[in-house]
Amino acid sequence: MPEAFVPLTDFVNEAKSIPKEHSLDQPVAKWTEEELLDGEIVEAGVAILRTRGCYWSIKEGCSMCGYFNDTVPGGVSDEMLREQWKKIRPSLKGKRYAKIYTSGSFIDPTEVPLDFADEVMSDMKDMGIEKVLIESLPEFVNPKNFNYTNAPKLEIAIGLESSSSLVLDKCVNKRLRWPHFVKVCKSARDNGAEVKAYILLKPPYLNEKDAIEDAVQSAIDAAPHVDKISINPVNVQKNTVVEKLWMRNEWTAPWLWSVVEVLERCKDLPVRVYSDPTGGGTRRGAHNCYNCNKKILEGLKKHRLGKGDLADLICDCKSRWEVMKRQSSLRRNGSEPHGYRNGFTSGRRF
């Protein structure tokens, strides 16, 4: 007996707050990281452009996404975007792989003007970059938005989050429908781009067990339509529904063991499925006990770069995770008592 559709609209909007003032000529961040390019480990250059941000987050937004905190509500002029690009370019020199993020969709022309995007792509191509990763909401994945004159190989990362419409509607607040996702993946690939899918692990409200099942099922569903899949364990970002639920202890970040299980169960899929948990090992990100967080994160990194498998990771806390996972299907939300992962040994009462 499903009850009437309840959008998270109010809750999402109440959780948000107006972003702090940011300097417009500086990118949000830039760094380098190891990545796999055609089976080879390379150093990728990564940058986040500061923009107006995601149109959806201005209207409502997703329950776990705090990227609007880094945006400029009034928008950023082309001139300032070019200033930012000047500061980003040096870190891309000599790289073969680049990841150019915004706190929204790179191919939303109202967020990143087409002329500017075209210049940037052509610049990267001239610098010898072979492949560039950008992110977008599915609604902008239309060839007219990435029909660049001169660009490296394009990889478009799309937040599928889940293939379940129930999860999208009631846990994530993302207005996406599976058939639409399939359609845009095909369109991107038909036009020469690769597609990377983001799948959430443990969106708010889901318990540990349901979260694992949902992520695995979503990966199975997505695999035929994409080129690789990143499992993104939900982490606690500022001014989000997730943060509210987390502060109230109505939801706890997933276990790293759950990440491992999802990856293990996806290892025979025809595409690469890996995870690089944001905030991993902290209370705001996927974590286990304090004895093994580091070890598991290293294991995940090796797995991501194709240098190791996950089967031999062990820790005492794994049996606690198993109890929790078994029990979680009887729990009505994704919460867990404080201190459980460490065996209630930190002296904290709950």
Added chain:
Amino acid sequence: MEPIGHEGLGRLLDLGENLSTPHIVFSHNDLTEATDLESGGSIKIGKSFDLPPKPLGLDSDKEPYLHLSENIAVLDNTSSLRPQKIVEIASKFREEAGYSRLVYAPAVEPSDMPILAYLGVDVFDDLNVELRSSTGWLLEDGSWIKSSSKVDIFSANREELNRWVSKIRNSISNGTLREFVERTSLHNPRVSQILHHSTQLLVEKGAKNHYLIRANNLSLKHPSVIDFQERLSRFTPPVDNMVLLVLPCSARKPYFKSSSHKRFFNTIREVDNYLSLHIISVTSPLGLVPRELEFCYPAAHYDIAVTGVWSPTEVEMLRTQLSRIEPEKHYCKAIVHAGSSSEIMTTLLKERGLETIDTKVERPSSFEGLEVLQNVARMSLNGSEPVNSKQRAQGEAIGLANFQYPNSDFLTTSEISGRMPYKLRCGDLAAISPVVGGFGLTLSGGKAYSSNGGGVVKAENFKLVGDLFAVGVNGHKGDWQIGDQVVIEQKDEITAVGIAKMNPEEMVSMKRGIAVEVRHHA
């Protein structure tokens, strides 16, 4: 289901099949997981009941707080809700869930269970206990200890949890749930905060059973104590310009039956115009108890260790109680003859600007003490306005009736006769009743009460013999708390008066159990 007992907002329900509430379900046997993300699965309490859908996408900060299936109301997130929020939600339990649904609070800590039961939760589970078991902690009397022995922790903890919840049930049936809650609150800040915030809710909606209060420091927040103290502002002394006599309380209740108070009375009645003396006893945790209110709950139902030392909180409480009586407006002077409490009472009375004489006697009921009392009383009453016994009785009745009933004119405009304590009557409407704790209504009193805002239970048309059962109730008019007097109406006729054993809506929705303990039939 049949309500067997109530305490606070908690209820002991007989569910049949040897089951009663507060009830514990064990996840392995009694909870069944849902077949999809949204459904709630089911819970077995004797029979299997569907649970409401999971609260996907909902903000727990917003109403409605309970999620309902046909038989179960779930209070999600109980273990993480703020103490104040829990109390706010508890005040809406029955509005949202009615009385025929069981309120289930999933995944709560054992130490939270007594207070949650006190606030009306009917069903708990062992989910958090199982997590503790898996980490090697042993449950002992509601707290966790690190286990060293080689016992099977899972089954030991399940057994202990079962015992713990059965203690909660026994406490409700013995009227000691409040004590149980106070004990668990002592070393548990969360329980202590919930208890602290729940005082007013319990005063307004809790059952008013006449159980003995074995008082301690926490009893200053006991709902019956607060209720008594707040009502004191409705009390008036029998006649204006009397001399106030402050006496110590006694271990025996009501005080006037104690040997010390008998001696006080015998001493003062030898003084001319002794009817102009009005006795108020000073005590903790109640504060001030005028003679007329000694039958009123809990004045005759508490025990406390008398140390002779007044804490700052207690002094503040006495000050508040005096401000409710406003002695400077009603008395011409005061005599304080209260032993170890004399000094503080003298100070507080003088603070209000009333001329006050402290007899400064250490042992008030000793022979010497009584002699001093008699002399001071004689001196103070000399020249005071005489009060006759009719005036006095009239005033006593008004003071008591105002304290008990919000609109008491219907009682006090009748012919007042007799004297405190036992013989005082308001015409043929009410007479002193220790069981009721003050004026108990007669059938005619009930009729008058029903047309003056009193609670009316509407019952089916049958010959009412003995008590009224819930199955016979089909409606109600007005509001009441368990323990209040109510009037029974059948076919537009008042046919009985008695004491409510259930809440208004509860009587209507329950099919079993005593709704009204009848005192007088037509």
